[in-house]
Amino acid sequence: MRMKPTRMKKGLALTVLALASSAALAGLVTDQPVTVTLNGDGSGNAAGSMTTARFSKNNVEFIGCGVRRIDDGAGGVILFAFCQAADAANVQGFCSTDNPNLIASIGDQDDFSFITFSWNAAGECRSIGNSTQSFYIPPK
């Protein structure tokens, strides 16, 4: 049995439409570009999604935190951490800390985290936070 060309086209169009609609329904996705605020006294804060920063249309935006464990050469290990970010205009913010509780919070961060941190006039981190949500995961 041969199918008429018009019917075949209709069938093909419906299939494409069905596939397209199922691809579009992929859950909530939210872009959270990096924001950096620098205050006059040297304090500031930054926030943004790792995913949005990584896949932004510029080559300057980033955000993240890191931990350094360095042998002090005397049998001990020095531990400190830092967070850093740059927005699309390349305004950069940094903070560092040796506060064990703040350092521990960095371990909660994930690839798809929304990260936020703030610092005082001395550049010491005052807060480090993250939120790991499905809507920060990039669409397929």
Added chain:
Amino acid sequence: MRTLITLSVLQTIGIAVLVLHALREEHHPVADAHPAQSPASTSASVEAPRIDEERLRSILREELAQEHNRPVAASSPAPAPPRNPSAAELQQRDLVAQQIEAYRSVGTITDAQMQELQADIAKLDAVSRKQMLSKLTRALNTGDIKGRL
């Protein structure tokens, strides 16, 4: 359902009794309860609860102030206060400070240089380490040094 209604009625009656009791107390202050006492003793008996109340208030204030000043992680033992750096340690700190100033004058620091600098900072005593990390971070925040931690 019936049990709930019964409980609700009992609760309402209880509240009403308490309100009545409180109103009655308000109309019969402590001084009225001792009419036979002399004015001096009356004022003393009124004064005594007031003093107790003041004392309680001051204790509460002290407790609240202590609670407010207490660090969040009160359960963990307080870290020992950092000692003052020795002359040799101060010399090391000055060397690191000079490095930071050198990077400031250049205006940039590479990732490898940053690693080295951080390793040097790690060798410092606790006080100096904090100072130099702060110095470096501030230089990055002001844009005097372009680079990443």
